Every structure is written in structure tokens, then in C-alpha cells.
Amino acid sequence: MEIKWLEDFVALAETSSFSRAAELRNVTQSAFSRRIRQLESWLGTTLITRATVPAQLTSEGRAFLPVAQETISTFYAIRETLRPSPGARLVRIAALHTLTLTFFPEWLGRLEAVAGPLGTSFIPDRGGIEANVEAMVTEDADLFLTYAHPEVPLRLDRAKFEHLTIGHDRLVPVAAPEVRIFGTPHKGAGILDRAVSGDLVVPCLSYGYASFFGVALGHLLAKRPPFARRTVHENTISAGLKKVAMTGFGLSWLPESLVAEELADGRLVVATTTDDWHLDLEIRLYRQYANRSKPVETMWRAAEQIQAEINP
Structure with missing residues (x-):
């Protein structure tokens, strides 16, 4: 029960x-x-x-x-x-896995430069959008750190929840420099464009349909020219898809922040020559209005101050 x-x-x-x-x-x-x-x-x-x-x-x-x-x-x-006393309690954060690797460490450093040492704890990424939101709704988490896009609405009562936009990122289609298609090597650079022109069937790495990125990409692909593709691997975790993409298994849309180093040193390449296939994202922090514990309030106010300095 x-x-x-x-x-x-x-x-x-x-x-x-x-x-x-x-x-x-x-x-x-x-x-x-x-x-x-x-x-x-x-x-x-x-x-x-x-x-x-x-x-x-x-x-x-x-x-x-x-x-x-x-x-x-x-x-x-x-x-x-x-529970420990409010002053000693860690701030529990539900977060999309990618953000714990890319955005959060540097952002936490900026928060602590403003507010002093902060105690934080991640609860496991529950995979689906609804499950991660529920962690905050049921107070298993104090805050929810997530990507956001207008076409992937979060069912949250605006009278009960507030959010801050604390950063930006984008999904970009990438592949290894060489992609194997039915055993034949193909250049990864521009492979999406060649698929759109009908020159080949491109193997794709998918997020599935329940995760945030899976839903967001579904909307993006529905609005773009169709192309022949087949799903060869599925994982809701971006870092896992990145590892598979680097082996040359196929095309994948990955957060730019997650693949910046690989793109810079050539271990991954952009799979298209146009920005039409990129998906702009916000990074948001959510909490319940009613959650006014001292640790949460301290962290929230520091986040507000940082954003005010960035966007005066």
C-alpha cells in the first residue's frame, strides 16, 4: 500500500x-x-x-x-x-540526469558564491516526465530541475508551483565521424541531410516516448521533412546515447552542453548543415509555493539573484 x-x-x-x-x-x-x-x-x-x-x-x-x-x-x-532540523536538512532535488552532469555542478558553484555552502541531494531520475514531476508534487523532492519546451507542458497548478528559468541549452543532431549502415561506413557529417534527400536510411538512437527528450523530439520530427530511419538503440539517458553514438551506431539528438567537448575535438560531428533540426530548450527550476523551509528558500533566493544579474 x-x-x-x-x-x-x-x-x-x-x-x-x-x-x-x-x-x-x-x-x-x-x-x-x-x-x-x-x-x-x-x-x-x-x-x-x-x-x-x-x-x-x-x-x-x-x-x-x-x-x-x-x-x-x-x-x-x-x-x-x-527529519533533521530544517537548518541542517539537505535540499532534495529531482533532476533530469543530463542536467546533473552538465549544468548543475557549475551552477551550484555560482549559488554558493552568493549564499555560502549549500547541502543538496539528488533523488533518482524516474525517467518519465510525469514520474519526475510527481516526486515534487508528493514532496519526495523540494525542487525539480528540468529542461522545458512549450510543446512539452508540465501539468502543474500555477497557483501552487512557481519556476525560474535559470539557463538555456539545445538538442543537436550528432553522429560519429563514421557511421556504419548495414556494415557500410558513411560520413557522419551531414548524414541527416542525406537521409532527408532520400539517399540513405539512417540508423537512429532514440529516447523512446515517455522521457522529456522523447516527447520534445516527437514534436520536432513531426514538423520537419520526413526521412527514412530505423531505430537501432533506445535509452532515456542522454549520456548513454552519447556513448553509443560515439561508436558509430547512428544518429542521435543530444544536448549541446553534453557533447561540446566531443564536437570540439572531432569525436562527434553535427549531422546537418542547417539549424532547422536543432531544438532550443530552457532550463527551469520548480518548487511549490508552500515550500518555505530555510534551506530551500536560501537556494531559491540565490538563484533569483544570479538570474537578476544575468538579465538585469
Whole structure:
């Protein structure tokens, strides 16, 4: 049993609507319904009458509601008593893996130049966009460090969450200097352009469809000229795709910050002569308005000061 199942149930009891409750819980309605069924399965009883609109609690659901509310309250009260004092607690950050390697180390140095030493801790990248957002929504993380693009919206209530734009990056199509296609070597430079012209079928390294980059690239490719391609490898982690790309397995879109050194020394090359295939990205930091713990507030104010100095 998971505490979020209880929180889902309470939200549904308060709204009498699966769609409204799912919106409040920042999940899709299908994921929300699945979690309610998981709770019912764990309890071994039906809590919601689904044949009526609005949704109504069964007699078992009405009996269980105060238990769920009390359990949630008790759980968070105990968590607070077990935590270190606010001044000593590490700021927990949910972050896309690439940003922990490229952006964060230097940015943290700038933050500490303003605010003094800061204690930080990364929670594991959960892969999908929704899962990473949920870490902050459920307060498993204090902050969420992510890439952002207008066509990959984050379902966050603007009344509850705020963000800072703290940097920029872009995805660029790259390949090794030599790419093997069905055993035949081809020049990596301009290989995307040749694929678009119909000269070859290019092997591609993919992020899949659940990750931020996978969704963003899906929108980009839908707007660009089609080209013959086949997916030869998939990984939600950019650093993993970079390693595979460097061996000559295929074309990959990678953050420019992640491949700057490889492009400079020729271990990777840009796969196109036009910027049309590049994808501009923001780097954002999110938090809940209600999160005003001293460590989080200190870090947030330092980030605001840095951005004010960059964009006076």
C-alpha cells in the first residue's frame, strides 16, 4: 500500500469526480483510476460506486474515509518528527540526469558564491516526465530541475508551483565521424541531410516516448521533412546515447552542453548543415509555493539573484 493511494482516495471523496481529482493530483485520469483500483484491491473491497455521476463512496468507502485521512495526517506528522532540523536538512532535488552532469555542478558553484555552502541531494531520475514531476508534487523532492519546451507542458497548478528559468541549452543532431549502415561506413557529417534527400536510411538512437527528450523530439520530427530511419538503440539517458553514438551506431539528438567537448575535438560531428533540426530548450527550476523551509528558500533566493544579474 502506498500513501499516495490514500491521498488519491481522499481527493476523489472530496471532488466526487475522477477527472477533477486526477487533475488535482497531477496525474492522468487513467493513472489515477488505476491507483484507486490498486487501493481497493489491497483492501479487498470496493470504495467507489462507479455507476453514478458524480462518483459516490460505497458504505465501505464512507467508513474508510476518516481512517485514510487520519493515516495521512499521522504519516506526515511522524515524517516531520524524524527529519533533521530544517537548518541542517539537505535540499532534495529531482533532476533530469543530463542536467546533473552538465549544468548543475557549475551552477551550484555560482549559488554558493552568493549564499555560502549549500547541502543538496539528488533523488533518482524516474525517467518519465510525469514520474519526475510527481516526486515534487508528493514532496519526495523540494525542487525539480528540468529542461522545458512549450510543446512539452508540465501539468502543474500555477497557483501552487512557481519556476525560474535559470539557463538555456539545445538538442543537436550528432553522429560519429563514421557511421556504419548495414556494415557500410558513411560520413557522419551531414548524414541527416542525406537521409532527408532520400539517399540513405539512417540508423537512429532514440529516447523512446515517455522521457522529456522523447516527447520534445516527437514534436520536432513531426514538423520537419520526413526521412527514412530505423531505430537501432533506445535509452532515456542522454549520456548513454552519447556513448553509443560515439561508436558509430547512428544518429542521435543530444544536448549541446553534453557533447561540446566531443564536437570540439572531432569525436562527434553535427549531422546537418542547417539549424532547422536543432531544438532550443530552457532550463527551469520548480518548487511549490508552500515550500518555505530555510534551506530551500536560501537556494531559491540565490538563484533569483544570479538570474537578476544575468538579465538585469
